[in-house]
Structure formats: structure tokens, C-alpha cells
Amino acid sequence: MTQPEIPILEGSNCPLPIKNRGAIVLGHGSGGQMTHDLIREVFQSRLSNTILNTANDAANIPEALPGKRLVVSTDAHIVSPLFFAGGDIGRLAVCGTVNDVAMLGADPRYLTATFILEEGFSIHELELIVDSFANACLEAGVELIAADTKVTEKGKSDKLFISTTGFGWADSRLQIGGEQAKPGDAVIISGPLGNHGIAVAEARGNLGFSSQVRSDIAPLNQMVKALLDAHLDVHVLRDPTRGGLATTLVEIARQSRVNIELDEESIPIDKPVRKTCELLGLDPLYLANEGKLILILPADQAEEALHIMRSTRYGEQAHLIGQVLGSSRGQVLLKTPFGTTRVLEMLAGEMLPRIC
Amino acid sequence: MTETPTNLRDASLTKAIMAEIRRVTTQAWNIMEICGGQTHAIMQFGLDQLLPPEITLIHGPGCPVCVTSLQAIEQGLQIASHPNVIFTTFGDMLRVPGNQADLFGARSQGADVRVVYSPLDSLKIAKANPNKQVVFFAIGFETTAPTIASTILTASKSGINNFSILPANVLVPPAIRAILSNPANRVQGFLAAGHVCAVMGYHEYLPIAEQYQIPIVVTGFEPVDLAMGILMTVQQLEAGQHEVSNAYPRFVTLEGNLVAQEMIAQVFEPVDRQWRGIGTIPLSGLGLRREFASFNALSRFELAKTPLSESPLCIAGKVLSGVAKPLDCPAFGNECTPSHPLGAPMVSSEGACAAYYRYHRTSA
Numbered sequence: 001m002t003q004p005e006i007p008i009l010e011g012s013n014c015p016l017p018i019k020n021r022g023a024i025v026l027g028h029g030s031g032g033q034m035t036h037d038l039i040r041e042v043f044q045s046r047l048s049n050t051i052l053n054t055a056n057d058a059a060n061i062p063e064a065l066p067g068k069r070l071v072v073s074t075d076a077h078i079v080s081p082l083f084f085a086g087g088d089i090g091r092l093a094v095c096g097t098v099n100d101v102a103m104l105g106a107d108p109r110y111l112t113a114t115f116i117l118e119e120g121f122s123i124h125e126l127e128l129i130v131d132s133f134a135n136a137c138l139e140a141g142v143e144l145i146a147a148d149t150k151v152t153e154k155g156k157s158d159k160l161f162i163s164t165t166g167f168g169w170a171d172s173r174l175q176i177g178g179e180q181a182k183p184g185d186a187v188i189i190s191g192p193l194g195n196h197g198i199a200v201a202e203a204r205g206n207l208g209f210s211s212q213v214r215s216d217i218a219p220l221n222q223m224v225k226a227l228l229d230a231h232l233d234v235h236v237l238r239d240p241t242r243g244g245l246a247t248t249l250v251e252i253a254r255q256s257r258v259n260i261e262l263d264e265e266s267i268p269i270d271k272p273v274r275k276t277c278e279l280l281g282l283d284p285l286y287l288a289n290e291g292k293l294i295l296i297l298p299a300d301q302a303e304e305a306l307h308i309m310r311s312t313r314y315g316e317q318a319h320l321i322g323q324v325l326g327s328s329r330g331q332v333l334l335k336t337p338f339g340t341t342r343v344l345e346m347l348a349g350e351m352l353p354r355i356c
Numbered sequence: 357m358t359e360t361p362t363n364l365r366d367a368s369l370t371k372a373i374m375a376e377i378r379r380v381t382t383q384a385w386n387i388m389e390i391c392g393g394q395t396h397a398i399m400q401f402g403l404d405q406l407l408p409p410e411i412t413l414i415h416g417p418g419c420p421v422c423v424t425s426l427q428a429i430e431q432g433l434q435i436a437s438h439p440n441v442i443f444t445t446f447g448d449m450l451r452v453p454g455n456q457a458d459l460f461g462a463r464s465q466g467a468d469v470r471v472v473y474s475p476l477d478s479l480k481i482a483k484a485n486p487n488k489q490v491v492f493f494a495i496g497f498e499t500t501a502p503t504i505a506s507t508i509l510t511a512s513k514s515g516i517n518n519f520s521i522l523p524a525n526v527l528v529p530p531a532i533r534a535i536l537s538n539p540a541n542r543v544q545g546f547l548a549a550g551h552v553c554a555v556m557g558y559h560e561y562l563p564i565a566e567q568y569q570i571p572i573v574v575t576g577f578e579p580v581d582l583a584m585g586i587l588m589t590v591q592q593l594e595a596g597q598h599e600v601s602n603a604y605p606r607f608v609t610l611e612g613n614l615v616a617q618e619m620i621a622q623v624f625e626p627v628d629r630q631w632r633g634i635g636t637i638p639l640s641g642l643g644l645r646r647e648f649a650s651f652n653a654l655s656r657f658e659l660a661k662t663p664l665s666e667s668p669l670c671i672a673g674k675v676l677s678g679v680a681k682p683l684d685c686p687a688f689g690n691e692c693t694p695s696h697p698l699g700a701p702m703v704s705s706e707g708a709c710a711a712y713y714r715y716h717r718t719s720a
Contacts, residue, residue: 206471337365337367338406340401340402340403342715344714
């Protein structure tokens, strides 16, 4: 068989620039047509809303709410790999910032975001991440109102970094913060600990086996709203992310100048997380969480708080884990099932597995 | 994955054994748990708080990270900093201070230092990077030796030439002999490390018990295991016996794992080795046999001799040989903390100082 003849085109046929590349190129950061196309096709198609759609260089925030104060938080999200069991950097970038705003008792409403893209990064993966970002915004009830993209040369960043800033409003009478824990308060955790840390370690290929653990990334603002709507006297709300429960509680104990006592047996930890930790010599109390909060409030309101949390989507396994003792320089004490007590310290540096 | 039977963490069973220890104890006894993993578990569960005041636990030199010599760490730092090297190591080693730097610091300066869970992972890295030299920091006791030996056998069979090890493995029985030969020794009974004995058996300990007239009890790592090990040691001490007994029979036999022992013997031979803070102990390390000498990283790299200096504040040697407790050190919790360790026992979570810092600092 003879090959079909390839038509030879002559005359003016300048090669057109390749438009639909599969990967980010420096031109996507030029500010010109390629940037506009990328923003329109990847971002605006997924994250459209009236404020973002005005397409000005800045956004007007319409609300001026009497009796409320504005709460702001900002966070840079760098995670490797970008996808892991239970989530990805897009969901993380939304939930991390939404949760930080919510932890001051605020109702998060708006986000701004910067996407830093490395030359060569897959546009398909970017689309998946922006999809996930948009879904998380929808679930948390927040809108992206201003955003920026930048492209770095290959090797000057790592695939994708996302920085987000969140805005929300809190009742100006609320006094919630790490310095508010009072002797006699109850300490509650919204669910089992360590899942995010193990899921990311596994995605990095650091486990050498499949743990079946999924990250717990979740927006916690609905849970916070439910607690505040019930007019509970919330003293402290904080999400135990990097450094885990132990490090976060030590921070709170030092800020409030109190001792905190935990009951080891009542701290919820999923069995696969516990097993993986035992095998690798890790401590689940120091593993990162992305969808848990610590609630500290007067002990006589603990039952009601638990009831409310357990009726929300991410608080079904909420548990009373300890109490605030008297004033001191700030230590966290763990009561073991053996009736003995040990002191929990902050995580010293990077968590390292023991060798045997 | 082996399941830990839940009853081995049973609080009432542990307390019952502790009550029996209190019942049989009539005088003061010093017992050394040799293994850092046991120190860690004792501190984690607070088991020392349940013992009668007569029983003192002395924490032994059984943390491989802590006893790896300063010289080996300096050699590791030099090799890791070589531009053509991927240096692989167990995680704990990253923070162990050398003269000035640690492997974390080397990594921040551009060295390719990677944490592995098994030395076999280093072979995968070597295959994937044929133009690089992959060097594994071979530390640990008899427990890590079989997989390191098997890695070298595999590399040798499959002709992987860009892999080598920095040999620093150490052996438990010579260390026990060194402690017992020290005129300042206070140890009257030993808990032998269950996982070491799972590999090596416990026949090696019979002549030691006999020669030094000292009870040695093979002991596991869970609260019930540890309580049983201590009880069996105290029973012997109170009865004036000095035997080797096995409180960890579900994993340990007299002979141990013969396949693993054969593999170790095929690749390694006993050599004199320096222990950080303790000094050189004769025939206490594993060196590569002549037929595998080409896998010794020290023969592949030109290394500069560096003067070795320890912090003058650190009493790691006394802590590691059981002469002092971490709280006896004036630098403990002050100049020396897990975020700024002066000596190795503050680095590894198995190190006695780090275990005390994490679990025991109630007076602060």
C-alpha cells in the first residue's frame, strides 16, 4: 500500500503559536493573552461570582456589618505531593484558611488567593486542583473575590504553591482565643487525630505499605457556627494542624498560663493510624490534622457542646479528652491508663521515625 | 503487620504484676534496661512511677543513634556533602550533632540526604540513579544487621556497583561485658532487648550471667512485657540466682533466627568499635568481611581527618553507661534540649535524655 500523499501547502502559512499546551509555560505568566486565556479557561469557569467577575484589579467587599468585627487570616500552602488520599492542595488551601478565620469565632465569607505555578506543571492537574478548590469554597460557603497567578521558571518553585487570605465577621462581643482557657474548663476534640499526617506521609511513599488512612481535611466553620448559635461560652477554639494536638495544647497552656490534663484513653485515634504509628515509631498526638478543632469551654457546658458537635458533619466523633487545671506556667499532662502521668512537650523539629 | 495483642497494654494486669514486684522486693536493686526502645516505653507509659522505691531502673546504651561515634558521624557528613552522593539514613540520624553540623544542616547546604525505613530502599535509589553513588549509614544493633547484610548480598549478586555502606553497626553482648567490667558499675540485673534476642537468640548471654553472677531476663516492649521482665529479674535477685530467663517467649528462642544469623555472618565479622561517650569496646561492632570490602564507603571516598570535639557540658558517657541519670546533668533542659541537643542521648527518641525530657520533666 502506498502512503496517502501529504499535501504540501505553499504560500503564506506562518506557523501559528501552539495554543492548547498541556503544561504551564512562562508565557502563561506574561500578563498578556496567554495569561488571560489561562485565567478564563481554568479559573473563571470554575470560580465565577459577581465580585470576581467585575475583573478589576481589586475587589470591593460590600458588607459593613454593625456589631461585628472583621477577622482576617492568611496562609501559604505547600504540600508534596499535591494529591493524597482524602484531599489535595486545592481543598487544603480553602479549608486551612477558612478554619483559621473560624477559630476566632468568625463566619468566613471571602477568600483571596495567589497561585504560584512552576513552568512545566500540568494544566490538567491544575484544573483538577481548581475544581477541588471551587468545591471546597462551595461547601464552606465562601467566595473567591480576588486572585493572582504567577509563573516561575522550572526549578524555581515546586509545581504549585497556593497562598490564601480569608475574611470573616465575628460578633464584636466574642472573646475567643488561646489565652482564654480557665481553670475548670473542659477540653474537647472534634474527632480522631493524625489522619492527615499519615495520609500525606503515605502519599510521599514514606510508609512502604498501604495504611488505608485518608486525610481529614474539612471546613469547620459550620461546626463553629452551630456552637456559637447555641450561645455557649466558648473560651478557646483552635485547629491542631502542624505539630498536632500536643503542640497546639502546649501553646494554649502557655498562652493562658494554666496546666491542661488529658486522659489518654479518651483521645480518639483511628485504628489504622494507631497501627501505623506503632510500626513506625510515630506519636499520633504530634501528627498534623486539617479537619479537627480543639474546643475549651466551661465544664458544665461540655455535654451540650458535644451534642451539638456530634450532630454536625465533621464532629460525629467529638470527645471530651481532658480539663484545664489551675494556673501555672503552662504544662500539658497526660494521664495514662496505668494511672501514671507524663508531660507532653511541643514537637521539637521535624518528626522523625525511630529506627527500631 | 503484626498485631499487638491488646492485653499486653492492659493496665490492671500491669498493675497486678507491679504489686507482685512490690511484694517480693525486700531491698534496693539496680536493674538496667539495655535497649532504648524499652527506655522509651517505660517513660511513655510511666512504668517507673509504678515501681517500689527500692527498684532503680538504669538506662543502658541501647540507642544506636546515641552510641554512633562522633568519628562515624563526621565521616557521614563528609560523604553526604560530596556532590555525586545520595546519602541514605534512618530518620533519627539527621539531628545527631557532629562537631558542629548535623545531617539536616548538610541537607540545607544542598547535600542529597534521604530518610529510608529499610536499607533495601537504598538499592532502589541506587538503581534509579546509576550516575550517583548511594551510601547508606549502617547503624543499629543486631536488629538492623540482617536487612543490611541482605541488602549487600543483593547488591553483590545483581552487580549494583554504585551502592555502599558506612559501617557502624554495634553488638549488645560486648557492651554488657564492658558495663559489668567497669569498677564503677552499679548494675545488678539486666533486661536484655527482646528484638535483639529474636534475631540472635539468648545463648550468647549464658556465659555472661555465669561469669559476672548476674541475672539477665529477655524482655519485650509492651507494659505487661516490661513489668514481667522486671518481676523475673527481681525474683532472681531476691533468691540470689543468676540465670538467663526468657520473659518474651512469644518471639524469642534460645537459638534465635538462624537464617538471619547466617546472613550476618556471611557479610560481617566482629571488629573493635568506638561507642560515643563510652570509648572503644573490643569486638563490639560489625565490619564488612574481606569479600564485601568493596561495599565499604570508606574505601570509595577520600576523607579528611577532622579533630573531634564533644561539648564539655555533656555527660552523655556517664548517662550511657548507667553511672548518671539525665536529671543529674546540669545542662539537661537548660543548654541541652531536643531542639538544641548537646549530646546524642537528647537527640533520638530512644535516647535516655530525650525520653526524660519528653515524659518526665514534671518539676519544670
